[in-house]
């Protein structure tokens with residue numbers, strides 16, 4: 713559904729030095745996948761997310777979404793695809809402070825012609841487990857609950873893709889894992905999830921992890937969640953590992969298929 717080829721985006725700093733925020737990135741994301749993009753601060757994750765989310769345009773390269781080349785589309789066509797297909801979740805929850813959870817979730821529907829806005833918002837809040845909090849305002853909710861409201865708001869238009877930029881960045885680790893569980897659930901229900909994080913442990917909850925360093929995708933691994941006995945402690949050289957090799961991670965053993973990205 714998403715195919716990116718030789719994508720580049722640079723920023724000029726101090727008028728002269730150029731920073732390659734996204735540097736020749738190639739990647740593919742298929743419908744129904746749960747992909748994490750992981751990398752340190754400043755590695756170009758948000759720049760890449762903004763391009764994938766049609767919020768920003770690349771300098772060069774190709775980006776096709778559902779076989780449509782993005783550079784061929786008008787601003788209005790981009791906005792239409794963005795509104796229909798993509799739900800956004802950010803580190804800051806961006807909720808309106810004096811507005812209830814349900815009213816916050818209704819916001820994307822205000823300009824739609826849908827009649828049942830209230831029911832749709834209540835349904836989205838139910839999907840993130842917040843049915844009992846729909847009339848609370850953000851200050852009456854925990855950070856994790858506020859982020860779940862933001863996820864419900866991203867879901868309410870029924871997008872195919874959820875794009876989340878550091879969604880656990882403002883949360884303690886327990887609430888962070890709860891938010892990841894919400895994404896896992898949505899993925900099981902068919903949503904394509906793209907999770908952006910600097911946290912390797914968070915990233916490994918996804919089925920597939922793309923590592924980005926200095927604007928380049930350097931590594932891709934597939935995580936097999938079926939094999940994580942807590943007591944397994946093998947540590948193997950991941951550089952030379954073949955498909956099916958067990959690699960111990962801090963929390964659990966995870967099967968990796970590592971392949972360096974060559975396209």
Ligand SMILES: Nc1ncnc2c1ncn2[C@@H]1O[C@H](COP(=O)(O)OP(=O)(O)O)[C@@H](O)[C@H]1O
Pocket residue numbers: 723724731732733751752753754755756757758759760
């Ligand atoms: N609007 C901008 N103007 C200038 N430089 C930018 C801008 N946005 C990002 N950058 C630079 O691009 C690089 C990648 O930034 P970003 O995509 O935000 O990384 P990440 O999300 O991984 O922290 C950084 O060096 C950052 O300073």
Ligand SMILES: [Mg+2]
Pocket residue numbers: 757758759877
């Ligand atoms: Mg960022």
